[in-house]
Amino acid sequence: MDLGVPMASPDVPDLGEYRERAGDWLRDNLPSRKANSPVRAGHDLSPDQLASDRAQQKRLYDAGYAGIAVPVEYGGQGLTAAHEKAWQREASSYALPMPGGIAFGVTIGIVLPTVLAYASEDQKRSWVPKMLSAEEIWVQLLSEPGAGSDLAAVLTRATQDGEDWVLNGTKVWSSGAMSADYGVCLARTNWDVPKHRGLTWFKVPLHDDRVTVRPIREVNGGSEFCEEFLDDVVVGADMMIGEVDGGWPIANAMLGFERANIGNAAGQPLGGRKHRALPSDLMSAAEIAGATSDPLARQAIARIHAEDTVLGLLARRIGAAVMTGQMDAGAVSYLKLGQGLLQPDRACAAMEIAARGAIAWRPDAPGEELATNYLNGRIMAIAGGSNQIQRNIISERVLGLPREPSEDRGKSFADVLRDARNWGQ
Amino acid sequence: MDLDLTDDQRLFLDTTVRFIEGELPVASTRDLHSDPRGYSEGWLRKSAELGWYAMLAPEAYGGGSLSDNGLVDAAIVAETLGRFVQPGPFTPINVVVDALVGFGSDEQRIRLLPALAGGETVVTWAPLDGSAQWDLGASLRIEERAGRYHLTGERGVVQDAQTAELILVCANQNGRLRQFLVPTKSAGVEVHPLTCLDLTRRAGLVTFDDVVVDADAIVTTDDNEAALNRQLQVALALTVAETVGALDAMVSMTVRYAKDRIAFGRPIGSFQALKHILADVALYLEASKAASVALTRAVAERADDVAEITAIVASYVGDHATEIAQQCLQIHGGIGCTWEHDLHLLMRRTRANSSLYGTPAWHRERICVLHGLGGTDGLA
Numbered sequence: 001m002d003l004g005v006p007m008a009s010p011d012v013p014d015l016g017e018y019r020e021r022a023g024d025w026l027r028d029n030l031p032s033r034k035a036n037s038p039v040r041a042g043h044d045l046s047p048d049q050l051a052s053d054r055a056q057q058k059r060l061y062d063a064g065y066a067g068i069a070v071p072v073e074y075g076g077q078g079l080t081a082a083h084e085k086a087w088q089r090e091a092s093s094y095a096l097p098m099p100g101g102i103a104f105g106v107t108i109g110i111v112l113p114t115v116l117a118y119a120s121e122d123q124k125r126s127w128v129p130k131m132l133s134a135e136e137i138w139v140q141l142l143s144e145p146g147a148g149s150d151l152a153a154v155l156t157r158a159t160q161d162g163e164d165w166v167l168n169g170t171k172v173w174s175s176g177a178m179s180a181d182y183g184v185c186l187a188r189t190n191w192d193v194p195k196h197r198g199l200t201w202f203k204v205p206l207h208d209d210r211v212t213v214r215p216i217r218e219v220n221g222g223s224e225f226c227e228e229f230l231d232d233v234v235v236g237a238d239m240m241i242g243e244v245d246g247g248w249p250i251a252n253a254m255l256g257f258e259r260a261n262i263g264n265a266a267g268q269p270l271g272g273r274k275h276r277a278l279p280s281d282l283m284s285a286a287e288i289a290g291a292t293s294d295p296l297a298r299q300a301i302a303r304i305h306a307e308d309t310v311l312g313l314l315a316r317r318i319g320a321a322v323m324t325g326q327m328d329a330g331a332v333s334y335l336k337l338g339q340g341l342l343q344p345d346r347a348c349a350a351m352e353i354a355a356r357g358a359i360a361w362r363p364d365a366p367g368e369e370l371a372t373n374y375l376n377g378r379i380m381a382i383a384g385g386s387n388q389i390q391r392n393i394i395s396e397r398v399l400g401l402p403r404e405p406s407e408d409r410g411k412s413f414a415d416v417l418r419d420a421r422n423w424g425q
Numbered sequence: 426m427d428l429d430l431t432d433d434q435r436l437f438l439d440t441t442v443r444f445i446e447g448e449l450p451v452a453s454t455r456d457l458h459s460d461p462r463g464y465s466e467g468w469l470r471k472s473a474e475l476g477w478y479a480m481l482a483p484e485a486y487g488g489g490s491l492s493d494n495g496l497v498d499a500a501i502v503a504e505t506l507g508r509f510v511q512p513g514p515f516t517p518i519n520v521v522v523d524a525l526v527g528f529g530s531d532e533q534r535i536r537l538l539p540a541l542a543g544g545e546t547v548v549t550w551a552p553l554d555g556s557a558q559w560d561l562g563a564s565l566r567i568e569e570r571a572g573r574y575h576l577t578g579e580r581g582v583v584q585d586a587q588t589a590e591l592i593l594v595c596a597n598q599n600g601r602l603r604q605f606l607v608p609t610k611s612a613g614v615e616v617h618p619l620t621c622l623d624l625t626r627r628a629g630l631v632t633f634d635d636v637v638v639d640a641d642a643i644v645t646t647d648d649n650e651a652a653l654n655r656q657l658q659v660a661l662a663l664t665v666a667e668t669v670g671a672l673d674a675m676v677s678m679t680v681r682y683a684k685d686r687i688a689f690g691r692p693i694g695s696f697q698a699l700k701h702i703l704a705d706v707a708l709y710l711e712a713s714k715a716a717s718v719a720l721t722r723a724v725a726e727r728a729d730d731v732a733e734i735t736a737i738v739a740s741y742v743g744d745h746a747t748e749i750a751q752q753c754l755q756i757h758g759g760i761g762c763t764w765e766h767d768l769h770l771l772m773r774r775t776r777a778n779s780s781l782y783g784t785p786a787w788h789r790e791r792i793c794v795l796h797g798l799g800g801t802d803g804l805a
Contacts, residue, residue, distance in 0.1 A: 276733070278796050293799035295790075301798070302789035303744075306737040310716045317715040321428055334708050341705075388697075394707055395700035399680050402695040 015086045022090045025063055030056075030094040044222075045101060045179055053099035057134035060097060066132040067112075074116065075129025099134045102224060103176025107131050109261045111138040111184055114254040118201075118242045127203075140254070141171040141185035141204060141228060148173075149389050151186070151255075152195040152248060153413075156230065158187035158202060165202060165240065167233045173383065177213050177226035180206055184254075185230070188413070190245050195413045199247035203239040204230065219375040256329055258384045259336040260319075279304050281373060284366045285350040288357030300349045307345070311338045330397030337390040340381035347377025427497065427718045434501060437491050441505045444475055451509055451767050454625050461618065462588050463627035464512040473544025477502055477515060481523045481659075487539030488522070496659070496725040500666040500717070507670030507778075510770045512625040514585040516663045517549040521593045523659045524550075524604075528646035533606070537591075548606070549589040550660070551580035552653065552782075555630060559657075559783060561602045561650065562595035565633060569598065574643075576607065576636040582781070586616045586629035593644060594633075595653060602649045605642045612636065623777040624770065658735045660782050662717075662724040665742050668778045669710075669717045672749050675771045676710050679703065679753040699756055706752050709745040716741055733795055740788035743779035750775055 045053075060066055061075075068084040070076025077083070098104045112131050115124060130136040147153040156169025167187055177183065183204045190198030206213055210233045215223035242250050282301045283292075291297035315335050321327035351358050351374045354367065358374070361367025381387045395401040408416040430438070448468060457463055473479075480495040480502075482488025490498045499519055506515055522541055525534055540546040554564040558581075565578035580594050591606050609616060613636040616629040646652045680703060683694030693699055720738040723731045750772045754761045761768045779785065793799065 276730070278798065298793040298798060299786060299789050302736075302740065302792040305792060306741045306789070309734075309737050310712050310741045313715040313719045314712040317428065317711070317718070324428075326428055331711075334711050337704065337708050338712065341708075388701065391701040391704035392697070394704035395694075399700075399703060399707055401680070401683060401700045401703065402692050404695055404697050404700075405691070 015082060018083060019086045019090055022065065022087050025065065026091055026094050029059065029063070030091075030096065032093055033095045050099055050179055053097045053104075054134045056097035057099050057104070061133040065091075067128070070112075070116070070128065070132065074124050075132050097134070100137045100176055100179035103137050103139050103180045104134065105261070106140060106175055107134075107136075107138045107180075110140065110254060110257045113257050114184070114250060115241070117253055118250045123238070123241065136182055137176075137180045138182045138184060138203075139174050139177045139180040139206075141174055141177075141183035142251075143173040144170055145172055149386050151251065152199065153408075153416075154186055154188060154199065156185065156187045158189050158200060160189075161234070163237050164234050165237070167202060167204065167230045167235065169230050170227065171230070172216070172227040173225050174228060175224055177206060177228060178215050178223070182206060183228065184241065186247055186251055191414045192412045193245070194410060195408060195416060196248040198245050198413055199251070200244050201241040201247045201250055202235055203241065204233060204235060208233055210234075220372040255385055256332055259332045259390075260322075262336055262339055262380070262384055276305070276309060278302075279308060279346065281346065281350050281370065282353060285354035285358065285370055288354045288361075288365060288367065288370075291353055291355075294353075297353045300353055304342070304346050304349055307342050311335070311342060314338060328397055330393050333385075333390040333393040333398070336385060337387055337394065340387040340390065343380040344377045347373040350374070427500070427721070430497075430501070431492060433491055434498065437498065438501050438505065441475065441502055442509075444472070445505060445509045445511060448472075449509070449511060451770065454510055454512065454770070457512055458624045461627075463585065463625065464588075469513060469547070470544040472513070472515075473542065475502075476542075478518045478522065478544060479542035481519055482526055482538045482542060486526075486534050487542040488526075494725050496662060497721055499663060500721040503663040503666040504670035504673075504717075507667035507672075507774060508674045510625050510671065510767075510774050512627075514547055514549055514589065516660055516667070517584050517589075518547065519663060520550045520656050520660045521548045521591075524593060524644060524652065524656050527655065528652055529644055530641070532641065533644065537606075546591070547585065547589045548591040548593060549583055549585050550656065551583040551586075551592050551594045551631060552656065552660075553581045553583075555579045555581040557582045557780075559787070560595075561653070562597040562604075565594055565596035567596045567598040567603060567605075572640065574605065574638050574640070576605065576613075576633045576638065578633055580631045580633075582619065582628050583616075583631050584626065584628050584781075586631050587618055587627050592631060594631075602653065604644045604649060604652070605638060606644055607633070607636060607638055607642060611638065621777065623773040625774070626777060654732065657782060658724045658731055661735055661739050662721045664778050664782055665713075665717045665720055665738055668742055668746050668775050669713050671771045671775045671778075672710050672713060672746055675750060675753045675768065675775070676703075676706055678768065678771075679706070679756050683756055693756075702752050702756065706749050709749055713742045713745055733792065736788040736791040736795065739783060740785040740792070743785035743788070746775040746779050 057066070064077050065087060067076030068079050068087055069081050072078040108131065112128060115127055119127065127136070131138060142151060144154050144156060146155060156167060156171065158165045158167045167185065169187065171185065174183065183206055185202045185204045186199055187202060188198050189200040204211065210231045212229040213226050216225045216227055217223055218225065278301055282304055286292045286297045286301060318327065318331050318334055322329055322331055350370045354370050357365065358367045358370040396403055407419065448471060476490065479488040480490040480499045492498055503515065518541055522538065525537060537546065537548070541548060552559065554560040565576060565580060568575045576596055578596070580592070583592060586592065586609070589609055591608055593604060593606050595602060595604055597603065607614065613634040615632045617632065619628050619630060621628055680694070683699055683703060684692050686693045694703070716738040720734055723734045728734070754768060754772065757766070757768060760766055
């Protein structure tokens with residue numbers, strides 16, 4: 001949320017009173033947060049829980065603490081980024097409502113800034129207040145079974161029918177879609193131009209009869225992601241975001257918001273203590289194995305701790321440099337790549353340290369978490385743009401290296417599909 | 426690489442670069458490879474005019490810095506020294522200046538700080554034993570006899586011992602750490618020059634055979650170990666900044682080469698196999714810059730977490746400097762293996778820095794000890 005949200009006033013305000021008022025409201029209205037409590041995934045949520053989380057977010061919105069730096073005409077408070085930061089500091093020890101779990105994070109952190117940057121005035125006035133108050137929870141309908149890293153190769157088709165558009169296709173890896181109301185959907189509107197130039201964005205109602213949302217069971221047994229089947233879904237022209245065939249720059253901006261959110265999760269604030277806590281997963285691995293005095297385990301714990309801390313320092317550096325224009329926005333990919341390298345490394349290190357303790361454990365031992373991390377630890381290296389995609393962005397946009405020649409540049413997408421089928425013949 | 430430099434600091438950086446390009450560009454440092462002293466006295470005096478050895482001392486003792494944060498200013502110089510693989514005792518002198526300001530006697534400050542600031546005297550710092558281990562002075566024994574101090578033992582990898590007039594040594598008296606400023610001309614001091622990986626650096630093994638000094642050589646405080654840790658922090662802040670400068674030069678050189686070199690009909694930097702390596706390298710470099718800035722500021726402010734951040738940054742940058750250097754060489758291919766290419770000069774400097782004041786593994790163990798992991802507590 002730090003990037004791209006327009007600020008209403010550049011003045012440096014006096015925040016003391018603001019912070020005090022926010023603190024009072026938080027104390028009166030929200031429970032305090034349990035240490036390290038994870039964000040609930042959509043599939044864990046009962047309809048009752050979702051409804052009560054929405055109601056709580058609505059109260060927070062009505063009190064003026066949602067969209068603090070979002071302009072007033074779009075339902076925000078029109079205050080500065082400094083107010084937003086002050087609120088976050090005050091709120092960090094409270095359990096903020098997350099209606100729909102990760103889906104609400106996507107709504108506020110990714111979809112909302114994209115809508116602010118690219119939607120029409122009418123759309124912003126109508127949609128953004130509903131996002132802030134959790135009346136509408138939005139997710140992204142991006143990847144497809146045949147389009148992941150090569151996102152611009154999506155096959156979902158939008159065809160014009162009078163004033164309306166008709167959408168058909170399959171989307172996948174949509175975080176939290178099971179508890180969302182709408183999806184922003186990237187669809188192909190022109191097959192006779194190169195792939196990046198025939199894409200358009202639509203707002204799609206997920207509760208529509210012609211949309212099927214199916215949770216995907218993951219290796220950890222949970223279901224954060226969904227797949228969606230769109231069968232002749234009809235949306236009006238007022239549901240189109242941006243121009244016809246002008247979707248690709250919007251997709252890039254949206255992915256940038258997503259990477260910034262991921263990258264900013266790094267490191268821990270120090271808060272006046274003598275040192276940060278050592279990584280809890282590796283510590284519990286060492287305790288399971290009785291290895292806290294083992295030199296190899298100690299090296300691994302300290303190494304991951306150093307990597308994690310330095311990535312936090314990097315996030316602060318890049319965040320400031322991108323915001324002040326000292327670095328290209330592509331530099332955000334450093335943070336995503338950093339996490340994409342660290343998280344699998346960390347999960348593997350924990351397995352190595354825990355040894356037998358993470359392949360077979362008693363019900364009361366913490367083996368499960370380590371084993372799951374091991375299986376799921378590459379998520380950060382794949383989701384939101386794989387490590388390889390981040391490396392392309394860094395090397396081309398930040399370092400200025402030339403692009404690798406590709407087979408699909410300058411060709412209509414229909415020809416790309418035909419030539420790929422005949423590859424090597 | 427600190428993105429928050431003031432206009433004055435940016436100007437200072439430009440002046441530093443211009444001075445080096447005029448006096449001792451990388452090509453000219455090659456002439457010094459066979460010089461036993463490693464640098465010229467004239468050059469040292471000129472560098473002193475830019476304030477290189479005055480930044481950590483107060484004005485009352487001939488010191489002074491551009492901003493109110495002398496260590497940030499010194500890190501700007503250190504980074505530039507690394508970028509241009511400059512010789513000379515910049516880090517050891519500044520470590521000793523900081524130590525004298527912190528806990529030297531007034532007589533020592535008056536006698537030494539103005540002379541150091543002017544480049545008239547060279548001091549160095551000897552925290553390591555003969556095998557370059559951090560030994561809290563264990564391998565240099567002190568005996569007190571009739572009010573005088575007799576030193577016997579050795580100090581290893583003492584930077585610029587060949588040209589220093591004084592050495593700040595760690596030694597031990599009945600197992601207690603003490604620090605002394607010993608003149609290298611004293612009877613019984615012998616400097617044995619070492620051959621260095623870094624061709625622009627000089628270092629020696631210094632042996633002490635019943636070297637006698639008076640009480641005015643003692644540099645002491647209530648907590649000598651804390652003082653020594655502070656010296657290590659200052660040394661690492663400057664050394665890491667220097668490494669980051671050298672890495673930045675190395676990576677720029679490699680990116681440029683990847684754009685210019687043609688193979689298979691296209692610039693080699695267009696191959697994903699190489700551009701992905703460069704992306705990783707650029708990530709490690711950018712993270713090392715962030716780490717270096719954080720370390721300098723923590724040491725300057727004597728932050729609560731300065732011991733931990735020192736160990737974290739020294740281990741991170743130490744490890745990744747080696748990885749960056751190895752990959753830059755790989756991308757250069759055969760040309761990078763030649764004497765004429767500057768890459769090896771930078772590789773020598775960064776690799777030496779990664780081991781000089783504690784290896785990455787040593788710093789990682791310090792992180793564990795600092796956290797009391799495995800029952801131990803406190804900093805060894």
